[in-house]
Amino acid sequence: MAELVPAFRSRALAAEQAGRVPVENLVALREAGLYRIVQPAMFGGYEHDFSVLADLVMEAAKGCPSTGWVYGLYAAHQWLVASFPEQAQHDVWGADPGAAxxxxxxxxxxxxxxxxxxxxxxxxxxxxxxxxxxxxxxxxxxxxxxxxxxxxxxxxxxxxxxxxxxxxxxxxxxxxxxxxxxxxxxxxxxxxxxxTFRETTSGQTPGRALHDNPGFGIPMLCQIPSCLAATAVGAAAGALDCYLDSTSNRVTRGAVAGGANRMAEFSTIQLRVAEAAASIDCARDLLIRDLSRRSAAARAGEEITVEDHINSRRGQAFSVSLAIRAVDALNASTGGYGLALINPVQRAWRDANAVGRHISLNWDSVGTMVGQMALGLEPKGQY
Missing domain, CATH: 2.40.110.10 (Butyryl-CoA Dehydrogenase, subunit A, domain 2)
Incomplete structure (x- = not known):
């Protein structure tokens, strides 16, 4: 995936203007076999854990968050199709095992x-x-x-x-x-x-027994929203890379205090970089940890409890909050240069905040469920 990121970044502005992911990006992802990451082996997939997919989504989103978002859904839906009855799986993959x-x-x-x-x-x-x-x-x-x-x-x-x-x-x-x-x-x-939603959110699906992999029995909301959250984390990581590239040797201009000095020497810039880097690391670790725990429980034949469900939802939404914190810190210090639509830092800022608007990842809606559970109340919401 890493080798595709520069091309994704170079097409990001044109992609926004077109309102869709470039065909070149989708072809590159498909030809690299990246849609098949969590697809059943029976249909040519690799059956990796979702933690692998989430990492790939983050990498793609470094170059173009919209591409990361669409890629994550295309790949995750290969896993979702495996939850349907066997005939449905043959309907989708019989003629085209790589169908998106x-x-x-x-x-x-x-x-x-x-x-x-x-x-x-x-x-x-x-x-x-x-x-x-x-x-x-x-x-x-x-x-x-x-x-x-x-x-x-x-x-x-x-x-x-x-x-x-x-x-x-x-x-x-x-x-x-x-x-x-x-x-x-x-x-x-x-x-x-x-x-039914009841089947997929419980993990008790018709297709579960068809594939010899307990990962296909993990509840949907412990898995798929993590790919969406990974988009925000990847966007923030890409923004940090671009911010460091543009800021490390940038010199301030104009009649301002500290004019003609390197921006890297300002303590405020140093603190913003530190905050963004720490937030991104924490967000990634939180997402991967929760996905790994659910996969380990499934392999061990352990019950995935309501608390596990809520903790997965907490990690997904809070990782997005951390990603937004990172891009806010960076974008606020890009100055007039950061207003240009071609600037990847402002794009990542807009995209990460857009991810936070999704109902599955909005901290206000998800966070209340976490608080309800901690306070001994019945959680109200999607988990």
Whole structure:
């Protein structure tokens, strides 16, 4: 991955302007086999732990956070597909084992129970990477009593031929993710391409027994949000690299106190670098530690408890908070130079803050669950 980062960085501004990840980036990632990191070996994947994937997302995001975001989802969705019934996995990977999947997790639209499956109608927003995907994961509420189960949200696998991409993507952060809307009109989805939230958030999925790897039984929210969080951490790490490159030999200008001196000699600059570096290190270690603990528990056959769920969610959201702290420290001292859209430090600042807006990673929403558990209350939220 490291060898791809300079090219990603060189295309980052054009990617933002285009509102999507460049095709060259996606081709490079696919040809390097990087979508297959957590895909089942049965379909040609490497079955690595999510800690490996999170590290790769951080590396990609150093050059282009939007590319890291889309890459993380494309790769993580290979693991998610392995949770579906076997026939669904063959549907997705039978003709193309490297098929990419976008997704929209908010249970939008309407799912109607019909013979042998469901009919979907509606509009699914924030489908990151939809322009380069061959399939989509669309969430919707199940109709009451469907399949003998109580009503609740579920994921549905839909091929790109069955949906339209609608709208433009022009945002202040993560501007190249192309997170546009998917529109479905009377789309039939066979029953085997449905997976309930209850199944995937508990790890008790139909596809779990198909693959000889306990990692496929780890609850989804202990895994996939970590890839999104890794985008913010990688963005901050890339910002620090660029900040050091531009600041180490930069000399101040103008009629100001300390003019014509090297910026590296200012204690305020030194402190900002130290704060950013420490925040990035802590954020990465926190993400990798939690992912490694969940994988170790799965391999040992241990129960992944509610406390484990909450701690994973805590680590994901707080690592983003630390990444935002890092980019805030750096961006605030770039001066007028930092206002240029080509400056990677301000892009990382915007992108990391955009990651923090995601409902799964927003510290205000996730942090309250942590406090509720610590105080002996029932946690309220997604975990």
């Amino acid at each position: 999947l976008c997704g929209s997790y908010a249970p939008a639209g309407k799912a109607e129970l019909v013979e042998n499956g469901y009919k979907l109608n509606g509009r699914w927003r924030f489908a990151s990477g939809c322009d380069g995907a061959q399939w989509a994961v669309c969430a919707s509420m199940l109709p009451p009593g469907a399949d003998g189960k109580s009503a609740g949200p579920a994921f549905f696998l839909v091929p790109a031929i069955d949906y339209m991409i609608d709208g433009k993507w022009a945002t202040a952060g993560l501007g190249a993710t192309g997170s546009k809307a998917l529109v479905l009109e009377d789309v039939f989805v066979p029953r085997h391409r449905m997976l």
